[in-house]
Structure formats: structure tokens, C-alpha cells
Amino acid sequence: MHELSIAEGILELARRHAAGRRVVKVEVQVGHLRQVVPDSLQFAFQLVCQGTALDGAELVIAHIPAAGRCRDCGAESVLDGFPLRCAPCGGLDLDVIAGDELLVDALELEDEVATNERMGHGSHV
Template sequence: MHELSIAQSMIELIESEASRHAARRIRKVRLVVGEMSAVVPEALQFCFEVASEGTVAEGAGLEIEKRPLKARCKACGRAFAVQDYAFICPSCGGYHTETISGNELYVDCIEIDDVE
């Protein structure tokens, strides 16, 4: 269900981009999904196909690029890959961190066809 509303939001976004560029057809959509985004790529592929029917994005390929979870320690500044959702600095043991990668959920680019 969640993936369906994400797919619908993607279609809205793509449609407005397509009309801005007077595109008749979208060939490809590239989506960036962070590890922390609650999105299942396979489910999203399926929902995207369903949601794109009858729109400018019908038949478009969906490429999903995954981004790993990384954080930076607020105390010592060390950037590190987060394992098992433990946001704990491997250098100083600090718990206060900021996520620098892994929360992404954005349409990076689209490939358009047949400019009018």
C-alpha cells in the first residue's frame, strides 16, 4: 500500500516534469532510495507499472539506485557505515550522529522521448 502511494507521488512528479519539457513519452526513470527509506524495490517496481498505466510514464523503465546507510559523529566528526541500525561512532563511541546517507527517496533524472 505504501509503495503504491509512493508510486503515485512519483507519477505526479514525473508528469509535471514531462509537461515542462513537452515530452510525449518517458523512457526511463531513475530513482534513488536510501537504506533507511521504508521502500521495498520489488513492490515499488510493480506499483510503478500499475500507477503509470495511461500516463506519460506508461512502459517506462524504473531504475532504482540504493544508497547505503552512513552517519557522521557529532562529537568527533568521523563518518562511518552504519551496521544493524546501530548509530554508534566506531572511533569515540558517541551516540549523537547525523545521517549523511540512507534517507534518500528522490527522482534523480528521467529520460524523455519525442519532444513535440
């Protein structure tokens, strides 16, 4: 289960950042190309957080649509399915410009809010 390793990555990053404080909310951005099932990620997150400083923390998942730039016609279009295809010309030779995000956008701690902590953009998580 792909979502479980993502949940563990989020947990690790949040715990490191929280340094012992309780975490009440975690906001993450997940790109479309990650093919994450939000319900599965929620479930996995609650599971891995049990007994940690994140136990009971709310997970807010922002879905980032995928977008690509066509190498043939230069158009930028939203990629909403597989295979990834340029909308205007149907070309398959695309540079992905959005949609592979996987990062913790904000972390709400019991006594402060920390923002923009990136986690492994493009890495194995």
C-alpha cells in the same frame, strides 16, 4: 504500503516534467534509511503508471547507503542497520549525512533527456 505513495510521487513529478511526452525511463535515488523494498517499489510503479504517459516506463532504482557522523568521536561511518550506531565507538548520537535521499535523478523522455529534478527531499514522499 509505503512504496505506493512513493511511486505516486515519482509518477506525479515525471508527468509534470514530461508535459504530455512519453516517458521511457525514470532513474531514482533511494536512501537506505527510507527502507524501501525495491521489488515493491517496482511493482507499485508499474501499477500507478498504467494508462498514463509512463505506462511501460522503466524504473531504475539506485540504492544510496546510509552514513552518519558521530557527535561523540567525530568519526564518519556507514550505517547499515538499526539502531544507527557509530562503527568505531558504538555511539548512538549521530548526524545522518547520507541515506535519506528520495529523488528523481534522471528522466528519459521520448525525445530528450532531463536530469536532476529533485523531488521532496525530506518531505512526506
